[in-house]
Each structure stands twice: as structure tokens, then as C-alpha cells.
Amino acid sequence: MFGILRPCRHTLPDGLAEEWMSHMCGLCLALRDDHGQASRVATNYDGLVVSVLAAAQAEECAGTRTAGRCPLRGMRGAEVADGVGARLSAAVSLMLASAKITDHIEDGDGFYARRGVRAFAGRVARRWRREAQESGARLGFDSAGLLAVVDRQREVELAAGPGTDVLTVTRPAEEATGEAFAHTAVLAGRPENAGPLREAGRLFGRIAHLLDAVEDREDDEAKGAWNPITATGTGVGRARQLCDDAVLGVRLALDEATFADDRLVRALLVRELRRAVDRTFAHAGYPGQGHPAHGHPPYEPPGHRHPGHQRRRRERGGDRSSAGGDGGDHGSGGSSDKGRCCGSCSCDTPAWSHPPRKRGVLAGCGVALFMCCTCQFCCRDPHPGPWSGQPRHSWCDACELCNCCNCCDCCCCD
Helix, strand or coil: CCCCCCCCHHHCCCCHHHHHHHHHHHHHHHHHHHHCHHHHHHCCCCCHHHHHHHHHHCHHHCCEEEEEEEHHHCCEEEEEECCHHHHHHHHHHHHHHHHHHHHHHHHCCHHHHCHHHHHHHHHHHHHHHHHHHHHHHHCCCCHHHHHHHHHHHHHHHHHCCCCCCHHHHHHHHHHHHHHHHHHHHHHCCCHHHHHHHHHHHHHHHHHHHHHHHHHHHHHHHHHCCCCHHHHHCCCHHHHHHHHHHHHHHHHHHHHCCCCCCCHHHHHHHHHHHHHHHHHHHHHCCCCCCCCHHHCCCCCCCCCCCCCCHHHHHHHCCCCCCCCCCCCCCCCCCCCCHHHCCCCCCCCCCCCCCCCCCCCCHHHHHHHHHHHHHCCHHHHCCCEECCCCCCEECCCHHHHCCCCCCCCCCCCCCC
């Protein structure tokens, strides 16, 4: 599955993790029922937000049904989301998957460059596009208008070049996501929410597009593939500022909407969206970069030191390095809590070092055991490798929300 929102059971307390899982299973089953078994591969985390928004606005959209056993639920049955929200989420997810396949085909990425694969994938993309349009029409959703916006994306990318505002490139994605968010208000019978949700969706689409570009930047440069940040000459600092501003804008837009139960909506579109931004830039090698106005330190290149640096590190308990390492925090100019599991606990040992501090076999085993016992492999994102010191993804990228896994229940953040 793909998407920028990847919450862990530890970050969704009070039954929200189960509710999130219910929407994910509901989307998967809606895809199966409306579009066949193969379409279930279009299940993605971001598409679930459409189902969550519909259910949060009206109890009528929060229906459930009993699902059978599934490996992702530890071979247990469950009550999963059902109704118009799940079906709209399925239609939108299928459109996104179709557009993504088409984009790979046009770029000739990987195995899509092979003639046979390209022809087969093209047929699948066209079928999914047609079925998504028909499904959306049954829900009163203007699928044709949304597809026109998606088609315009390619034209915008071809016209973009150095000096082009990156927001010009993200605008089609913003419009498409905004319309999908706004239509949940129509389905829920709350037309007054359409405006705020359209704005929230527009900014969410901007974040998703920029984070995807930041995450793929190095790979795209190595392959010579088109990337909006590289093509427009946009600095990473500018991209981070736009993401931070958009996260704030989403929260303010949600404040203007009326919900029956907005707990999961705010957990995803406020807290998890912020974590997605932090995680993506950290994985891309910019863990200390942030918008000063939003409480994040400004970006400093790796190895940069400025007056007061050592004093701030001592105040925050970050000066933990032993002889042989400089004890820095992986380029952020202090002990950053972006790699902690929640930002409020002491799961920041071992501290980041720049350059990455390598360890021998025995020392690495000791550090690995400590990190395992404090649940850092699961919840510290990113965390330094015990032996290499290089940043590593948290294991929750693979096991998040699996109800048969209690990997986050033992975290010291409790």
C-alpha cells in the first residue's frame, strides 16, 4: 500500500486504531465488490481519509458490516466500514491508481519500459479509469471533471522548467483532492462543510505531491526521471516551508467544518500529517529542517555549528557521544526529537552523530538489544542503525495497524 499517512497503533489510542483499520478493510472490500479482486491492490492509506471524513460528518455514513477472516487481521473477522463513504473512497483510490500507472507508462519507469508489460498495464489503467468514473457517477461525484484535472497534470509537467513556481505543478493534484474531500460533505448532508473541506483537501493534495517529490528526488535524479522539485529548481527549504504552511492550513480549515465525531479526522489530518512531513524530510536527509514559525528549527546543513549549539545540546540532554564521534544529531544542530517515537519520551539513545558513527559487532549488538527493548525499531522514525549509524525506517512502515501485532504496546512513551 502507498500513501503519506502511515499511523501506528501507538499513535492512535482510545480505539482510533481499530476505527482506522475498519476504514482500511472497508475500502479494500469496496474495491473488491465494485471492481473485482485485482483492484484491491489500489488500497492506499491516503484514500481512506475520504471514507473517514464522510463517517465523521454524519452517523448515516458511518455504517459497518461484518467481514470474514483476513491475514492482515491475524485471521480474525471484524466489523468494517461500509456505505457511501467507503465506495467514494474506492472510486477515488482507483482513479489515483490508474493515474499512477499511466504516469509510469509514459515515463517508462522500470519494468513499465517493457513492451508487453506496458501494453497490459495500459489496459488495466484504462479499465480502472472507466470503472472509477462509473462508480463515482453513481454517487453523484463529478468523475469526469476530476479526470480532466488529472489529465492536465501531464501538460503542466511538460510546460514546467527552471523558475516555474512549484505550486503551478501541484495545482492539478490540489484541485482533484479538494473536490474529493468536498464531496464527502454532500454525501453526509452537510453542504456547509464543502468549502472548508475543499480547502483542506487542496492543501492535503499539495503536501502529498511535495512529499512524493522529496522522497523520490534522489532516485529520480539517478534515473534521469522528471521530478517537480528538481525540474523547477525549488529548494528543499522552500518545499518544507510550503508543507508546514499547508499542515497549518489543513488544521484551520477543519476548525471551520462541523463534525459529529472528529477524533480520527484530527488524528490523521493534524497529528499524522505533521508526522508524515517530518518523517519524509528526515528520510530524505533533512531531519532538522522546519518552519521556524511552526516551532521547528530552521534547516542547517550537516556539520553546521552556530553560537549556542553546544549549550542547547546540554540543556536538552543531547551531548551523549563518547570519544570517537562528534555527538551531533544528524545534521540538525541539536538532539532532534523527530526520531523519537512521540517527541516526549527519552527514546533518543543512541543520539544521532554526523558523520554516522559506526560500531563493531559486539557494540552494535548491545545497542541493537537496547533499542529493541525500548521499542525504538518500531516507533523511533527514523532511527540510527546499531552498526552503521545510518538512518533507518521504523518497522511500523511495514507492520502498522496490524491487529495481530502488539509491537507498539510496550513503548516507553506510555
